[in-house]
Amino acid sequence: MKKLFNGRFSTLYSVLSLYVFLSFIIRIVLMIWSLKDLDFNLLHILRAFFTGFVFDFTIGCLFLSLYIIYVLVLPKRWVGSLFDKCFTYFYLTLIFIIIYFSLLAEIPFWDEFGVRFNFIAVDYLIYTYEVIENINQSYPLPLIGAVLVGLIILTFVSFKKVNVFKKTFSDKSSFRTRFLYAFPVLAIAVFLGFLMKNKIADFSNNSVVNELGKNGAFSFVAAFRSNELDYETFYPKLPEKEAYSIVKKNLLQENQKYTTSKYDDISRFTLGNQEQKPNIILIAIESFSADFLTEFGNKDHITPNYDQLSKESVFFTNLYATGTRTVRGMEALTLSVPPTPGNSIVRRPDNENLFSVSSIVQSKNYHPYFIYGGDGYFDNMNTFFGGQGFDIVDRDRGNPLPDNIKTQRFSITDQEVSFENAWGICDEDLYKQSIKYADKSTKDNKPFFQFVMTTSNHKPYTFPAGKIDLPQGDRNAAVKYTDYALGKFIEAAKTKPWFKNTVFVIVADHCASSAGKWEINIHNHHIPAIIYNLPHQQERIDRLTSQIDLMPTLFGYLGWSYTTSLYGKDINQTKQGDERAFLGNYRTLGMLKGNVFTQIDDRKVVKQFSVSSDRSLSEIKTKNNTDISQTISYYQTASVRFKNGKMKAK
Known part of the structure; x- marks a missing residue:
């Protein structure tokens, strides 16, 4: 030696x-x-x-x-x-x-x-x-x-x-x-x-x-x-027809019927009632864990505005994000699909013209906008949203849209920015962009759908001085500023003629932390969501809900009749006991149903856990094969449908 x-x-x-x-x-x-x-x-x-x-x-x-x-x-x-x-x-x-x-x-x-x-x-x-x-x-x-x-x-x-x-x-x-x-x-x-x-x-x-x-x-x-993971190569599978049969049985709501008899076609016609067409502003709040709210035990009182809005809204108290990154939240809220392995679909090639929430709102003559305070080149956001027909509003630092994206892009100018950090402009400035384009759509006599993505609740946790009573650079301070900006936005929106005919969906993209004891930490997927300003009385939804169910549930409240190929379901049209939530972290995928969490991974290993009231896990030796088959069928069909182009809008 x-x-x-x-x-x-x-x-x-x-x-x-x-x-x-x-x-x-x-x-x-x-x-x-x-x-x-x-x-x-x-x-x-x-x-x-x-x-x-x-x-x-x-x-x-x-x-x-x-x-x-x-x-x-x-x-x-x-x-x-x-x-x-x-x-x-x-x-x-x-x-x-x-x-x-x-x-x-x-x-x-x-x-x-x-x-x-x-x-x-x-x-x-x-x-x-x-x-x-x-x-x-x-x-x-x-x-x-x-x-x-x-x-x-x-x-x-x-x-x-x-x-x-x-x-x-x-x-x-x-x-x-x-x-x-x-x-x-x-x-x-x-x-x-x-x-x-x-x-x-x-x-x-x-x-x-x-x-x-x-x-x-x-x-x-x-x-x-291994930045891409092929489901059929690495994950447990079922025979194709069996997988689709299970999925189609579980997808069908009480007010739906399939449009064809093809075994691999999940398109359903949804029958609505007394259709309403308000403007829709979907706000995805960066890293906004349920733990930040007073409702879920937080004693720091850092979300007074969201707390108050939740009392005036349809409030989802048992909703779970599909992933731990912004692109997963975007994927869930626009494509309403379980988190397939590998990269989010938002970041993958050939992801344009997919059947999405945008397909549905555009069929109702809405004008869709994606409004983001940074450069939407980041994480392929502009290509994805532009590919689904959204007009882009972003900071535009010189990264052009691909030639195949035909939608318009509107730059946020320096004169419209009062504060900016690495990720983008502060939430107050971002919400002013939302109001600006809401005014524009109203002037054009066009109903609008906005997807607004905030960034202030992200490291380095900086924001305009003098707005709140906490110092910059701290997570709690960023949460409180995020909530402050949201409150100011709602106040400003109330002064606009379009407010009475506008519904606000306010939800987190994912939780603030994903670290924990297990491969998937269920507690770190728990996020809040509200639907505010519906012509509907305040309501708490305590049933288990997936992030992919939020927009289909909104369409249910609006009484829409439409054709859908989404995996999300209207929670109010879902039978008791059929509730489920999908959670993933790039390699490991899972489905929460009742108090059982079924987990599959890229070694073709299947595990099941009993979920306690505090969302801790203990492995089950005697497995529930029905839940296993359902979990595999959802992820297998979603992965294969994207890979083979079957997610494309028809």
């Missing part, structure tokens, strides 16, 4: 040892960080740490593979030369930047998402403006940069002090000797690089244990390589 650190390869093995050691320290830090959600099973924890060590060693070898080849093939007469030293120091500087940055970045990522780097981190590489600005506004970048530089300098000084470089640049061993040291590391790197998969770490029901067994850099690469 001593020979490894006393020759030409001393730098190589020193860096590899340092990386494995630091990764172990980070693993300890993350474990302590999540003690409240950790399953204290000693064997599972030891297995996670061993698996993590193998991942650390693998990625460490891969980091250094180019340097291994360099040390192996460099002629011994060049050892210790200026070229040798320059290349070594340059390569090590790059490696240390990658190592220290990735290890340090894991801590805030874990804090926000409760997992190692995943597809979210990969997505952030695409949208550099928002991400860099968010980091700049959320963290002290000069200090982080200084720490990074300091760590690199300290490492070089330490290596020099223990003569690591002296040994590297003085040992002129033969090619045969170098080969004996280099080949095993290269062989192990290649072998483990192909063998190791993140799925190996997913051996328990505890999400924290599973994530501890992974490596952040390896997880990032794995997410980059």
Whole structure:
């Protein structure tokens, strides 16, 4: 062992040892960080740490593979030369930047998402403006940069002090000797690089244990390589006709009938009564957990306006978001579809002209708008909404719409902005855009449907000064400002002639946090929703409801007759006992029905859990096969229908 650190390869093995050691320290830090959600099973924890060590060693070898080849093939007469030293120091500087940055970045990522780097981190590489600005506004970048530089300098000084470089640049061993040291590391790197998969770490029901067994850099690469997941390849399936038969049986409401007898056609005609056609403003509030409301036990009184509106509205108290990201909320509210595996449909190619809520409102002669305070290029929003016929209102930072998108785009000018951060303009300014285009549609004598996406309740949690009594930079403060802006918007809307004939659907896109003990944490999908200003008395809906059911339920209140291919249902036309909610997190998919949660994943593993009153889970050994078949049928048909183009509007 001593020979490894006393020759030409001393730098190589020193860096590899340092990386494995630091990764172990980070693993300890993350474990302590999540003690409240950790399953204290000693064997599972030891297995996670061993698996993590193998991942650390693998990625460490891969980091250094180019340097291994360099040390192996460099002629011994060049050892210790200026070229040798320059290349070594340059390569090590790059490696240390990658190592220290990735290890340090894991801590805030874990804090926000409760997992190692995943597809979210990969997505952030695409949208550099928002991400860099968010980091700049959320963290002290000069200090982080200084720490990074300091760590690199300290490492070089330490290596020099223990003569690591002296040994590297003085040992002129033969090619045969170098080969004996280099080949095993290269062989192990290649072998483990192909063998190791993140799925190996997913051996328990505890999400924290599973994530501890992974490596952040390896997880990032794995997410980059598998940014799409094909349902038919990776997930449990039923025979196609059986899957459609189950879905069609469960989709049909008491006021619906199928339009054809084709086994794979889910189009239904919905019979309404006394149809009304008010304007519709759908507000998706960023990261607005049910926990923020007084109704659900919050004692901080940070949502007085939403609390009051809920008492004057149809209030959904038991509604669950399909996912943990904005694009999933958008997908649920517009396409009314379960969260299929991999990327949200909002971010996928060939997602234009899908049957959506927009298809239904446009059939009623509504003018649809998508209103967003940032640049809708982010997360492919403009392409998606434009592809469904929405006119776009956004900040427009110079990213053009694709040529195949024929809708109009209206830019929010600098003169219309009083405050802006990395993600977009403040909610007050955004709501002024909503009023502006509501006025325009009213002037044109055209009913309007607006999808308004807020951003103020997002890190860095900044907003205009002097609006509320809490300091900026804090989640509670951002929630209170978000609620304040909503209250001001409703006040302003009440002064408009179109207010009396306008319905407001106000719902969260997802919860503020997704971290927790289980692969899917049901409590962290619980969101509030209200339908305000209906010509209907105030009502509480305590029945289990999915985010995909919200718009079909609205159409039911409006008495609309229409044809639908949506997976969502009008909760008021759903039989008692048939309520269900769909929850997913990219790889793992589930259905909540009653007090049973059925979960499927990309290893074709099916699990069922009993759900307690506080939404904690305990695995069931005797499975409910009816729920399993229903879960599989929904996700299988939704995935296949998008893949094969059957979600397209006819």
